[in-house]
Amino acid sequence: MTGSARQALRPQHPSPRSLGGLAEAFGFDARGDVAGLEITGASLASGQVEPGDLYVGVPGRRVHGAAYAADAAEHGAVAVLTDPAGAELAAGSLAAAGYELPVLVTPDARAALGDVAAWIHRTGENPATLFAVTGTNGKTSVVYLLDALLRRLGVVSGLSSTAERRIGDEAVTSSLTTPEASELHALLARMREAGVRAVGVEVSAQALSRHRVDGLVFDVVGFTNLSHDHFDDYRDFDEYFRAKLELFQPERAKRGVVTVDSEWGRRLVDESRIPVTTLATEDAAGDADWRMTLVEESAHFTAFRLDGPGGRTLEARVPLLGRYMAANAALAIVMLVESGFDLGQIEHALGEHGTIDAYIPGRAERISGERGPVVYIDYGHTPDAFVQTLGAIRRTTEGRIVMLFGADGDRDTTKRAEMGAIAAREADVVVITDFHPRFEDPAAIRAQLIAGARAAVPGVELYEVADPRAAFRRALELAREGDAILYAGPGHEDYQEVAGQKIPYSAREDAKNALREAGWLA
């Protein structure tokens, strides 16, 4: 069941906890009467408060959340947790609306939230094996590959990714890559109810910088890669790297697996303070404990070999495009080995052909049929993702590559020229469209992408079509049988964000419709 209506998965049978007990356990200054009150959850967003919640009011970029205390009370909040400035705002908001909720005060409510949520949901009791994955690209893919492998191994697993939070067949759509700590601990409590014994969590740099994974110590953490992204949140590569490095410390994880293809991976190994196992997936990567070697790359699958310490070896394949997916799968396998699975056990679970049967929504997802150009819908929105996907498509396509993409508004603007340049160099035809303009002028975003493309390849065959629906149809007109279309950006998403509005738009569905209109798909 895909439940886009619900926003979070919470325990169905929470055991209430005493508010006074919370204040005492954490040394919070309690203003108002806490006696006899009980809480069953926590929320950072007043609109998502459920009856019995502790509403946590934190300062944001726009406003201080405590100003919404009355709205939280309206939704059923039992009490408010906030900082001293927030306490004043909360008191004012509650009094104006006639509510008498107790307010708990602590110097930094966001920093307290992880441990508070762990205490409310008792996530430290009988925990599942916890895996976390970080890196610029590949996090979602590794989490899905871990899930597929665990299922094969007969382990009930759950996952938290950019695309969805999932327990077995139950899923809700995600809004953040890594949920806020209140949501993450509730999700883990729900997973425990469902008998989940292993969980893969995608951890963004922002999550580490904003306390979203506090209150957890992961059993095994994995690192994919680091490349240009998020320079709106982080000043430079060094600051971005330092945010990710935090995951590889004893406060957050017991052991790690690091892909050492780049200098960032090597640096992570040097600066991490937990036991680390290394994985190389590129020939030039140098020494590593484990090595992934590509065996075969086709439009339908990628086969690889994994060699580890003591002569251990495994041959496997993923029904997915690109050597980078083999690298993601290799990381997932080594993470499982580090958690205690034997490589032979994994090999046995995968069966004769060694297929890791993973479906990863919107990651180079092939939506075309038997006839016409091959169409991939991809979530790539970084220069390195473009390099990887275009490289894989080039190696598996006989004809031309038409690349269609736009760029995020109100996010890292410094990567746009490079994205344009890579598309111009690596594809044969480029179509520039709108992605999520948010509050930026969409024409100005397109102009930056076009300038980057033309600066790299002055004679590039390039078309500008603002509306993504029309742009896909233009790309389709430009492609023939044997060609490939890469539509990068939207991936699994089902909306386009324009000026604060989320307009329904599924690239996957619209592209399928366009293929039908063109007679390429039944």
Ligand SMILES: CC(=O)N[C@H]1[C@@H](OP(=O)(O)OP(=O)(O)OC[C@H]2O[C@@H](n3ccc(=O)[nH]c3=O)[C@H](O)[C@@H]2O)O[C@H](CO)[C@@H](O)[C@@H]1O[C@H](C)C(=O)N[C@@H](C)C(=O)N[C@H](CCC(=O)O)C(=O)O
């Ligand atoms: C830009 C940014 O980081 N925004 C985050 C932030 O919002 P904000 O600071 O703008 O919040 P605000 O609007 O000022 O409100 C302050 C507080 O009041 C609360 N509030 C506000 C209004 C109201 O009516 N009721 C209410 O309770 C808000 O929930 C918030 O807690 O606090 C919110 C609640 O905690 C987050 O959901 C929100 O993440 C937004 C959606 C976001 O896009 N974040 C990005 C940067 C992000 O985290 N990305 C990473 C990486 C993705 C990747 O790998 O590519 C991720 O993990 O998703």
Ligand SMILES: Nc1ncnc2c1ncn2[C@@H]1O[C@H](COP(=O)(O)OP(=O)(O)OP(=O)(O)O)[C@@H](O)[C@H]1O
């Ligand atoms: N190992 C990899 N190296 C480089 N690029 C990759 C790798 N894996 C995936 N990609 C590219 O990055 C895109 C996003 O993949 P994925 O969603 O797995 O990454 P992510 O780190 O979870 O990103 P996000 O947090 O933005 O979802 C893919 O669609 C593909 O274009």
